[in-house]
Amino acid sequence: MATTVPDSALVQRAKEGDQQAFGDLVDRYKDPSLSLAVSILKDTALAQDVLQDAFMRVYHSIGGFREEAAFSSWLYRIVVNTSYNALKSARYLKKTETLQPGQVYGSTQPKPMKxxxxxxxxxxxxxxxxxxxxxxxxxxxxxxxxxxxxxxxxxxxxxxxxxxxxxxxxxxxxxxxxxxxxxxxxxx
Missing domain, CATH: 1.10.10.10 (Winged helix-like DNA-binding domain superfamily/Winged helix DNA-binding domain)
Incomplete structure (x- = not known):
């Protein structure tokens, strides 16, 4: 049975330059972080780009992480800031698809919902x-x-x-x- 390495141990190793430890942190938090970015940007492809920027910021500033809060909170704060900054940037502006009231996305026939x-x-x-x-x-x-x-x-x-x-x-x-x-x- 595999044990999960605590965030604090991975953070400490990442601060010491262990790229595998940082990669493990990225793997652990990429999906929830993407979810947060998508909630702000409303576009998965743009959110993936922003997430790369956010993880680069984390990589470059992890040495300054003081562990006063959970790593996840610190990371999510960076993801949220990076997403809001991208939202303000003209290069990330995009029109979203609009639906008419009562129009079901991709379907006109009622079916049991999977x-x-x-x-x-x-x-x-x-x-x-x-x-x-x-x-x-x-x-x-x-x-x-x-x-x-x-x-x-x-x-x-x-x-x-x-x-x-x-x-x-x-x-x-x-x-x-x-x-x-x-x-x-x-x-x-």
Whole structure:
């Protein structure tokens, strides 16, 4: 049975120049980090580019990581900052596909919803939320972080996080209803 090396040990080895340890950290956190970047940028290809930039920043600044917070929180903060900076940059601007109210993405016939379809519709709904709402929902529900941890990562105040959670849940339901209509019950 393989044991998982703690983040702190990998960070220490990466600080000492161990590229394999840094690679292990990247492998461990690339998927959740990509999810955060996509929630802000709304485009997987752009999020992958931004994630590369974020991991390069982490690589160059890991020596200054003081371990006052969890490595994941520090990393997610860099991913969030890099994503918001990219969002502001003209080279990352892109028009997104729009759906008419009640139009189901990629389907006109009601069918029993498969798990991969459920995931697709949840992702589409998240992509249609504001960047702040999508980010906070992902951190809270998908990464299972508490409000203080979200505040540390996003630098949002706790009241803003609570508002984003409340509005995000309401807006998520509206977006899901627009995407799948009455089948929204199958998603929940």
């Amino acid at each position: 798990e991969e379809d459920q995931q697709k519709y949840v992702q589409l709904a998240l992509d249609r939320l504001s960047a702040d709402e999508a980010l906070v929902l992902r951190l809270f529900y998908l990464h299972e972080l508490q409000i203080p941890e979200i505040a540390h990562i996003t630098r949002f105040g706790k009241p803003k996080i609570k508002v984003c959670l409340h509005r995000g849940r309401k807006n998520m339901m509206k977006k899901l209803e627009q995407l799948v209509g009455k089948e929204v019950k199958d998603l929940l």
